Amino acid sequence: MLSLAALALSSFPLSPLALSAAVPQAEPAAAAPVTPPSAEELQQRVAKLFESLSEKYASVTDPSPEEMKAIQADVAAQADAALADLDLATLDEERLAAIDPLVGMSPKARATMIELRAKQAAEPTAAGFRAAVQSAALAMRDSADLGAMAERILAHPALQEGIRGEDGAMALEVLSMCPEESLKKHAAAIAAIGAVFSADAPVGLLVSAESYMGLAAKALPKNEVDALRATVLGAIDARAATAEGREQKMLERAQKYMKGAAGRGELVGFACPPLDFDWVRRTDGSTPWSTLEDLKGKVVVLDFWATWCGPCVASFPQIAQMRKDYPEDKVEIVGLTSLQGMVAHRKRPQVDCEGDPAKEKSELLAYMADMEVNWTMAITKQDVFNPDFGIRGIPFVAILDQDGKVAKAGLHPSDKDAIRAAVDELLANGAK
Structure with missing residues (x-):
């Protein structure tokens, strides 16, 4: 809908330039600062969109590839629209966390966040490392240069601290998907990550051991990979001995992987593991x-x-x-x-x-x-x-x-x- 001012200008016989010369101009008023929605309001916005999409596609069970493309395009367009009024660069971390599900769905917001996180990654701190990982994780959706992503993470000054933090598992998963040639350039850094795996390491990191072993296998000689596997498995075994409930089950699964053919690096090129x-x-x-x-x-x-x-x-x-x-x-x-x-x-x-x-x-x-x-x-x-x-x-x-x-x-x-x-x-x- 046009505003009254826009409607008046559109019907005036003079051009806007002529109008400015004919009418005395007042000093432009300073724009009032816009307060972004609260984190709670943004969460409600996300929930509302998810509910709408769920209802819209509730009857879709096995879409064809063409139908899936159309659905993805529609979801992206709606996510773009839901975030259109927000300046992501001005939002605090609480608000950014609230809209994170929509950022992943919105190509426009994703591009903005990748650029924003890449700038933040320049900080030589754990927060900077986290930004590097988040930037890489978002960029992977758009077939980004995974070599550059690996460089940003592995060359970060806070690598060791960051791997041990809450984003360590995500970092290892991203790195495990990076090309071999990029990882080999940082073989020493990858080998050093092994020291982070200890009995008192976060469970989330320990259960991501398979991602770590996958990237180690790409970058390091087999004898070094085998030595790292023994170190990592020892840490998992020690933690599993005292774990309970859900954590124990997660660690037991990690143990099975590390002791299995894939975890030993004996899957591709080897006889098929037993299948009963x-x-x-x-x-x-x-x-x-x-x-x-x-x-x-x-x-x-x-x-x-x-x-x-x-x-x-x-x-x-x-x-x-x-x-x-x-x-x-x-x-x-x-x-x-x-x-x-x-x-x-x-x-x-x-x-x-x-x-x-x-x-x-x-x-x-x-x-x-x-x-x-x-x-x-x-x-x-x-x-x-x-x-x-x-x-x-x-x-x-x-x-x-x-x-x-x-x-x-x-x-x-x-x-x-x-x-x-x-x-x-x-x-x-x-x-x-």
């Missing part, structure tokens, strides 16, 4: 094989998933197309899960199967028929978040070569080009 199959079926109810030994001579695509996992189910069309495109005598595709105590059907109500494995297997077979699954599904005695494979989230894809060795791990089923390239390469090599 409790149930193997095709949609027609047949059992095509019983152990991985039966699949020797084939390329095997292992897709770790669960019925309740939206992104897992969203990738079904890509997996189904792969099954159609590759001959079954050359490539086997297996959806791996573990007993979950329920089956989250998509075309019928969810079914509780807690304590009844036979019922869960029967429901999973019905699920396969409903979803027109054309590849093999299997239940393993090992948890779907298999520590040997270093799985922290699903879906997760690993590919075995014809000899049963792990050729690739950590792929996402939606990344069909990377998966197909790996399969094609193995097939070509096997044909020689």
